Amino acid sequence: MKQKSLFINCFPRLTPMLQQELESLGYTVARKEKMGVYVHGNYQDTYRMNYFLRTANKVLYEVERFRANDPRQFYDQAVAIEWEKLIPNKGYISISGFVRNDHIRDNRFAFMKLKDAIVDRLQNKTGTRPDSGPNSDRTVLYLRWFRDEVTISIDTSGETLAKHGYRKQPGKAPMMEPLAAAVLMASNWNRKGPLVNPMCGSGTLAIEAALMLRDIYPGRFRTNYGFMHTLLYDSINWQKVKREGDELIARNHGPYPRIIASDHDERVLQAARMNAREAGVEDMISFHHCDFRDTPLPSEGNGIIILNPEYGERLGQVNELTDVYKAIGDFFKQKGQGYTGYIFTGNLDLAKSVGLRTSRKIEFFNARIDSRLLEYELYSGTRK
Numbered sequence: 001m002k003q004k005s006l007f008i009n010c011f012p013r014l015t016p017m018l019q020q021e022l023e024s025l026g027y028t029v030a031r032k033e034k035m036g037v038y039v040h041g042n043y044q045d046t047y048r049m050n051y052f053l054r055t056a057n058k059v060l061y062e063v064e065r066f067r068a069n070d071p072r073q074f075y076d077q078a079v080a081i082e083w084e085k086l087i088p089n090k091g092y093i094s095i096s097g098f099v100r101n102d103h104i105r106d107n108r109f110a111f112m113k114l115k116d117a118i119v120d121r122l123q124n125k126t127g128t129r130p131d132s133g134p135n136s137d138r139t140v141l142y143l144r145w146f147r148d149e150v151t152i153s154i155d156t157s158g159e160t161l162a163k164h165g166y167r168k169q170p171g172k173a174p175m176m177e178p179l180a181a182a183v184l185m186a187s188n189w190n191r192k193g194p195l196v197n198p199m200c201g202s203g204t205l206a207i208e209a210a211l212m213l214r215d216i217y218p219g220r221f222r223t224n225y226g227f228m229h230t231l232l233y234d235s236i237n238w239q240k241v242k243r244e245g246d247e248l249i250a251r252n253h254g255p256y257p258r259i260i261a262s263d264h265d266e267r268v269l270q271a272a273r274m275n276a277r278e279a280g281v282e283d284m285i286s287f288h289h290c291d292f293r294d295t296p297l298p299s300e301g302n303g304i305i306i307l308n309p310e311y312g313e314r315l316g317q318v319n320e321l322t323d324v325y326k327a328i329g330d331f332f333k334q335k336g337q338g339y340t341g342y343i344f345t346g347n348l349d350l351a352k353s354v355g356l357r358t359s360r361k362i363e364f365f366n367a368r369i370d371s372r373l374l375e376y377e378l379y380s381g382t383r384k
């Protein structure tokens with residue numbers, strides 16, 4: 001099958017972890033952008049990427065690239081694409097994308113032009129036309145039109161990959177699953193020592209960690225993707241990818257390090273438990289209803305303690321939180337010897353109250369909030 005340019009989109013600042021994941025799947029990153037990476041591959045490679053990537057949002061398969069200054073030039077080239085070889089003529093298409101061109105004031109106009117080109121072409125060649133609309137559960141196309149450069153791709157993911165499928169209960173301010181996976185990858189957790197997650201909320205960090213230990217990938221929870229709704233799809237190769245996923249799980253027998261998650265809010269903890277059950281990893285995590293300071297820490301050490309405290313939007317909240325951040329510092333100092341401590345926060349001023357020296361500050365965004373994963377080597381100075 002023909003090699004094409006694939007663009008794998010992710011949240012900003014997740015490209016290093018996305019690259020790491022792609023390389024461990026055997027792909028070479030050709031180019032990096034702020035919100036994703038380019039890889040050469042064929043249509044079947046998109047099945048593996050959709051199934052296995054934890055840090056991606058969508059996998060785009062390039063159909064055509066051309067130059068167009070205005071809607072007329074755009075339509076003429078879009079209608080020349082052999083859509084009858086790509087899209088089921090009785091199907092349903094939806095179009096999304098990114099448009100920045102002087103002749104287009106509203107993205108939706110460009111999407112409509114592309115839809116018209118596809119529908120006209122199919123009507124002309126086959127006598128029938130697909131429906132179209134906003135739903136992304138069938139054929140999804142992605143239009144990138146920047147100045148005069150146009151790229152039209154199949155969005156092989158369809159619905160976003162950012163939802164890993166197990167979180168039925170959100171808790172308070174939950175982390176997006178790809179962000180939680182990336183944060184764990186950026187930490188120095190060696191997957192052999194314990195992982196302790198006080199203030200676990202809906203449990204995203206603990207659950208993503210358990211999924212990594214068990215070799216359970218996001219595709220395990222999902223049955224529908226955009227790639228299934230084009231004429232390029234072959235189910236035999238998709239079944240192979242699913243078998244590869246199943247075999248990894250079947251061959252994985254541990255032993256597993258301990259994962260401990262706690263929260264002082266009983267309802268939130270209940271949600272975390274339900275999410276872990278949904279993900280099939282409830283037996284991997286021991287949940288505790290307690291203040292973060294009372295979270296049990298396994299004595300074997302050599303693991304990580306990772307917290308994602310609230311960081312407050314109003315001043316009153318921020319003042320109260322100063323004491324919480326200070327208490328996290330005390331907890332690390334008094335109980336965390338032998339561990340590496342991590343705080344994921346969107347408020348660097350609050351982080352100053354922790355009162356410990358960071359060994360690394362790793363930049364992230366949590367939605368639009370500039371955030372950091374702060375690392376504290378808790379043995380330094382306390383270990384004999």
Ligand SMILES: C[S@@+](CC[C@H](N)C(=O)[O-])C[C@H]1O[C@@H](n2cnc3c(N)ncnc32)[C@H](O)[C@@H]1O
Nearest residue numbers: 174175199200201202204263264265291292308
């Ligand atoms: C920002 S949320 C964590 C979100 C989590 N990372 C997720 O993905 O769902 C912070 C959590 O800390 C908990 N929390 C706040 N203060 C606490 C304390 N003193 N002891 C234990 N948990 C606390 C809250 O109940 C809340 O669930």
